Amino acid sequence: MATSSLTFSTSLPKFCRPYSISITSPPQVSVYSKKLDSSISSALKISRRRTARASSMASSGITTIDQNNKKVVEVLYTEEDLAVSLAKYTSDLSDKFAKERGAFTVVVSGGSLIKSLRKLVEAPYVDSIDWSKWHVFWVDERVVPKDHPDSNYKLALDGFLSKVPIPPGNVYAINDALSAEGAADAYETCLKHLVHTGVINLSSLSGFPKFDLMLVGMGPDGHVASLFPGHPLLKENQKWVAHITDSPKPPPERITFTLPVINSSAYIALVVCGAGKASVVQTALGTNQNSEVFSCSNGFT
Numbered sequence: 001m002a003t004s005s006l007t008f009s010t011s012l013p014k015f016c017r018p019y020s021i022s023i024t025s026p027p028q029v030s031v032y033s034k035k036l037d038s039s040i041s042s043a044l045k046i047s048r049r050r051t052a053r054a055s056s057m058a059s060s061g062i063t064t065i066d067q068n069n070k071k072v073v074e075v076l077y078t079e080e081d082l083a084v085s086l087a088k089y090t091s092d093l094s095d096k097f098a099k100e101r102g103a104f105t106v107v108v109s110g111g112s113l114i115k116s117l118r119k120l121v122e123a124p125y126v127d128s129i130d131w132s133k134w135h136v137f138w139v140d141e142r143v144v145p146k147d148h149p150d151s152n153y154k155l156a157l158d159g160f161l162s163k164v165p166i167p168p169g170n171v172y173a174i175n176d177a178l179s180a181e182g183a184a185d186a187y188e189t190c191l192k193h194l195v196h197t198g199v200i201n202l203s204s205l206s207g208f209p210k211f212d213l214m215l216v217g218m219g220p221d222g223h224v225a226s227l228f229p230g231h232p233l234l235k236e237n238q239k240w241v242a243h244i245t246d247s248p249k250p251p252p253e254r255i256t257f258t259l260p261v262i263n264s265s266a267y268i269a270l271v272v273c274g275a276g277k278a279s280v281v282q283t284a285l286g287t288n289q290n291s292e293v294f295s296c297s298n299g300f301t
């Protein structure tokens, strides 16, 4: 049976109907966008300025762009196509930021995203990307030792980071010797230091850090990072990094970027694959206005 992949890169509600039609089982969804904002009532809105390169991400599938050329939803038919598209998208942005500012700050999640990044460690990307410019962060992390099977750091290290020459000092794992609260505070302190030194930009609009690219997955319940549907943490608007000790998805103790930080990013790719996420994508795209149950719906603008 054919699979489909969705790539969203901008405001989505207007596109939801055609995409919901396109998503047959087992759908594979990937979303590329530029920002996630926090307007609680809106359906999943990925506001990302569309670049010329974004339009060419899909090797096969459907691409829809809004009239302002800012929002892109891409539907890809296989996970392989998604991985190819994601590699090109990421590589293009790497080139852009490396040239423009001499650094490329990339945030990753855990989950299936890491597998979908596999094309980056293959030709031509592995040899063409200037890995020395990369600085890697986690949008969320489980509070476990870094060599624990649940560690998002270990997942990324094994599947991606160990295969590319990113300077070890540019990989920002959490301090796994601390409590969840302590690790969140320490990570925020680290981010503030990197803003001070110019590695991470600061958004003049929001006052929150402005990462160059955020690569995030979405759970079948619509969560992004460790921001879960209905959880009070969705409303956090002061902290850059928060902790959670009652995560519905195990393990319960995690740290997570807050929505304002996610939404302040320059570019965001929301990468969603699998039949089990078809309905949440449909809701996030706006067909179901009762979207408050989804954290992605609460946060993406």
Ligand SMILES: O=C(O)[C@H](O)[C@@H](O)[C@H](O)[C@H](O)COP(=O)(O)O
Residues within 6 Å of the ligand: 109, 110, 111, 112, 113, 140, 141, 142, 152, 216, 217, 218, 219, 220, 223, 224, 225, 226, 249, 273
């Ligand atoms: O720490 C985590 O649990 C992950 O960062 C989590 O936010 C993940 O990205 C989503 O649950 C999607 O995961 P899948 O793509 O594996 O469904």
